[in-house]
Amino acid sequence: xxxxxxxxxxxxxxxxxxxxxxxxxxxxxxxxxxxxxxxxxxxxxxxxxxxxxxxxxxxxxxxxxxxxxxxxxxxxxxxxxxxxxxxxxxxxxxxxxxxxxxxxxxxxxxxxxxxxxxxxxxxxxxxxxxxxxxxxxxxxxxxxxxxxxxxxxxxxxxxxxxxxxxxxxxxxxxxxxxxxxxxxxxxxxxxxxxxxxxxxxxxxxxxxxxxxxxxxxxxxxxxxxxxxxxxxxxxxxxxxxxxxxxxxxxxxxxxxxxxxxxxxxxxxxxxxxxxxxxxxxxxxxxxxxxxxxxxxxxxxxxxxxxxxxxxxxxxxxxxxxxxxxxxxxxxxxxxxxxxxxxxxxxxxxxxxxxxxxxxxxxxxxxxxxxxxxxxxxxxxxxxxxxxxxxxxxxxxxxxxxxxxxxxxxxxxxxxxxxxxxxxxxxxxxxxxxxxxxxxxxxxxxxxxxxxxxxxxxxxxxxxxxxxxxxxxxxxxxxxxxxxxxxxxxxxxxxxxxxxxxxxxxxxxxxxxxx
Numbered sequence: 001x002x003x004x005x006x007x008x009x010x011x012x013x014x015x016x017x018x019x020x021x022x023x024x025x026x027x028x029x030x031x032x033x034x035x036x037x038x039x040x041x042x043x044x045x046x047x048x049x050x051x052x053x054x055x056x057x058x059x060x061x062x063x064x065x066x067x068x069x070x071x072x073x074x075x076x077x078x079x080x081x082x083x084x085x086x087x088x089x090x091x092x093x094x095x096x097x098x099x100x101x102x103x104x105x106x107x108x109x110x111x112x113x114x115x116x117x118x119x120x121x122x123x124x125x126x127x128x129x130x131x132x133x134x135x136x137x138x139x140x141x142x143x144x145x146x147x148x149x150x151x152x153x154x155x156x157x158x159x160x161x162x163x164x165x166x167x168x169x170x171x172x173x174x175x176x177x178x179x180x181x182x183x184x185x186x187x188x189x190x191x192x193x194x195x196x197x198x199x200x201x202x203x204x205x206x207x208x209x210x211x212x213x214x215x216x217x218x219x220x221x222x223x224x225x226x227x228x229x230x231x232x233x234x235x236x237x238x239x240x241x242x243x244x245x246x247x248x249x250x251x252x253x254x255x256x257x258x259x260x261x262x263x264x265x266x267x268x269x270x271x272x273x274x275x276x277x278x279x280x281x282x283x284x285x286x287x288x289x290x291x292x293x294x295x296x297x298x299x300x301x302x303x304x305x306x307x308x309x310x311x312x313x314x315x316x317x318x319x320x321x322x323x324x325x326x327x328x329x330x331x332x333x334x335x336x337x338x339x340x341x342x343x344x345x346x347x348x349x350x351x352x353x354x355x356x357x358x359x360x361x362x363x364x365x366x367x368x369x370x371x372x373x374x375x376x377x378x379x380x381x382x383x384x385x386x387x388x389x390x391x392x393x394x395x396x397x398x399x400x401x402x403x404x405x406x407x408x409x410x411x412x413x414x415x416x417x418x419x420x421x422x423x424x425x426x427x428x429x430x431x432x433x434x435x436x437x438x439x440x441x442x443x444x445x446x447x448x449x450x451x452x453x454x455x456x457x458x459x460x461x462x463x464x465x466x467x468x469x470x471x472x473x474x475x476x477x478x479x480x481x482x483x484x485x486x487x488x489x490x491x492x493x494x495x496x497x498x499x500x501x502x503x504x505x506x507x508x509x510x511x512x513x514x
Contacts, residue, residue: 109201109203109204109207110203110204110206110207111201111202111203111204112202112203112204113168113201113202113318114175114199114200114201114202115199115200115202115318115321116197116198116199116200116321117174117197117198117199117200117282117321118321118322118323118324118332119321119322119323119332120321120322120323120476120477120478120479121282121283121321121322121476122178122198122282123139124138124139124280124281124282124476125138125174125198125247125280125282126138126242126247127178137242138242138245138247138280138281138282139242139280139281139282140238140239140240140241140242140278140279140280140281141278141279141280141281141284141285141286141289142235142238142239142276142277142278142279143276143277143279143286143289143290143293144231144235144274144275144276144277145274145275145293145297146227146228146231146272146273146274147272147273147274147275147297147300148270148272149270149271149272149273150259150260150271150272150273151273151300151303151304153216153257155300155303155304156210156214156257156300157209157210157211157214158210158299158303158310159296159299159300159303159310160209160210160213160214160255160296161209161210162295162299162310162312162313163292163295163296163299163313164205164208164209164210164213165205165312165313165315166295166312166313166314166315166316166473167292167316167473167474168200168202168316168317168318168319168473169200169202169252169283169284169318169319169473169474169475170208170213170251170253170283170292170474171202171203171204171205171207171208171250171251172200172201172202172203172250172251172252172283173200173201173203173247173248173249173250173251173252174198174199174200174201174247174248174250174252174282175198175199175201175248176196176197176198176199177196177198178194178196178197178198179194179195179196180192180193180194181193181194181195200318202318203250205315208250208251212251213251213253213254213255214254214255214256214257215254215255215256215257216256216257216259217230217234217256217257217258217259218259218260218261219258219259219260219261220261221260221261222260222262224272226260227258227259227260227272227273227274228274228403230258230274231256231258231274231276232401232403234256234258234276235276235401236399236401238276238278239399239401240398240399242280244278245278245280247280247282252279252280252282252283253277253278253279253280253283253284254277254278255275255276255277255278256275256276256278257273257274257275257276258273258274258275258276259271259273259274260272260273275293275296277289277292277293281476281478282476283474283475283476284474284475284476285460285475285476285477285478286478287460287462287471287477288319288471288473288474288475288476288477289474291471291472291473291474292474295313316472316473317473319469319473319474319475319477320468320469322461322469322476322477322479324466324468325461325462325465325466325467325468325469325477326461326464326465326466326467326468327465327466328465328466328468329468360451360452361451361452361453361454361484362441362451362452362453414428421509421512421513422513423509423512423513426457427512427513428509428512430455430457430483430485430512431485431508431509431511431512432508433455434453434455434485434486434488434511435488435492435493435496435508435511436493437453437493438451438453438488438489438490438491438492438493439490439491439492439493439494441490442490447490448489448490448491449489449490450486450487450488450489450490451486451487451488451490452484452485452486452487452488453484453485453486453488454482454483454484454485455482455483455485456480456481456482456483457480457481457482457483458478458479458480459478459479459480459481460477460478460479461477461478461479462477464479483514485511485514488511492507496508
């Protein structure tokens with residue numbers, strides 16, 4: 001959520017989580033919830049996997065919601081307990097695989113496959129936004145799992161090596177500059193020709209091993225709290241900083257083991273560790289990151305069993321691009337061309353997006369009146385690719401994270417209530433965020449107005465259209481949609497909290513169904 005007061009944004013998300021539990025059980029006290037602004041993923045049932053936390057970097061230009069790409073029931077899991085300190089700890093020391101080892105382990109690359117990037121994947125790469133040399137930074141995707149015990153480095157490397165062999169995009173780099181032959185409009189935005197399209201080059205299974213992607217951080221401590229402080233600090237850094245990734249050289253991902261310093265001793269059995277995954281978002285989404293995580297954890301379990309061997313996974317094909325997965329073969333934008341611009345569906349979509357600008361969605365907290373959106377100008381901006389909403393010229397986006405986890409009991413109650421109301425947990429969270437935002441408009445000094453709010457939801461596009469991608473390999477099928485909710489009265493969230501009458505609760509669930 002982009003805002004002028006990051007503390008306000010954090011509180012918005014925290015109270016939004018409180019709403020969800022408040023709406024599913026009358027015994028829950030709202031004040032007992034801590035502040036939160038990031039999402040966490042519920043633990044996988046696989047052996048050793050205890051906690052999982054995910055997020056991804058996304059640009060905000062109005063009231064928007066980070067949604068976790070969904071696997072299973074389609075609902076992100078929100079959180080409850082107090083976060084550990086996120087600042088970098090002086091008690092942690094990094095012990096990466098040595099650069100010598102990394103260099104020695106890289107043989108000559110041998111190409112075994114390739115595919116031109118799709119439009120969604122291109123959004124994730126570092127890219128130009130004007131004719132100058134400046135580029136948008138890459139989009140980062142970060143995922144972390146906490147394991148109940150710490151594997152040996154040798155076993156972990158074997159588990160990762162097997163995953164690298166199975167998934168093509170774990171051993172790819174990007175070739176081609178994607179520059180057009182010419183730009184043919186006055187604004188230099190329409191491109192003609194693409195002689196060197198940006199292309200995934202898939203290298204053979206001998207190109208990289210775990211030594212090229214695995215770093216180790218030995219945490220100078222003995223407690224779970226110290227371990228959590230270490231990986232959470234890196235999580236926050238990797239979410240905004242993708243400078244570690246060279247897309248031309250590859251690889252486009254990495255994994256870091258956070259372990260307590262004495263975890264290598266015989267007395268360390270049962271000590272937790274954390275595996276932190278970071279990806280260029282062009283090669284991952286949360287659904288496929290879950291596939292990778294489950295595979296590596298299963299490999300660890302097999303290697304530590306009495307047999308001590310891995311059952312090799314099938315080598316997967318390069319995943320299709322998002323457009324083809326949804327629309328079918330040969331349906332990427334380059335195949336459709338300019339004819340798509342005159343399609344009634346496309347025209348209707350553009351006009352619908354322009355209409356969002358006329359609704360003047362707000363930015364939260366909106367403590368600077370100069371940032372409020374102009375309806376007509378917002379509509380024009382939207383047509384030219386800019387999201388409608390308030391704009392700040394003096395703040396830069398930086399992710400503000402706190403970590404929570406939700407108990408199994410509360411999760412079950414929340415899911416049961418959402419099913420009874422006929423909504424997903426995602427939409428319930430959207431309703432909670434929107435109502436809470438109404439309490440923080442104008443920096444918390446609401447004027448009694450009614451306003452519209454815009455929520456950006458991410459989607460797992462594997463669920464739509466032709467469904468060609470079966471989520472059996474690592475890849476990016478993350479889409480998004482905008483929800484325009486309102487008009488909503490200022491302080492509507494406080495009104496619900498202070499007097500949760502049946503009619504007020506109905507308004508909450510009606511908003512979730514909107």
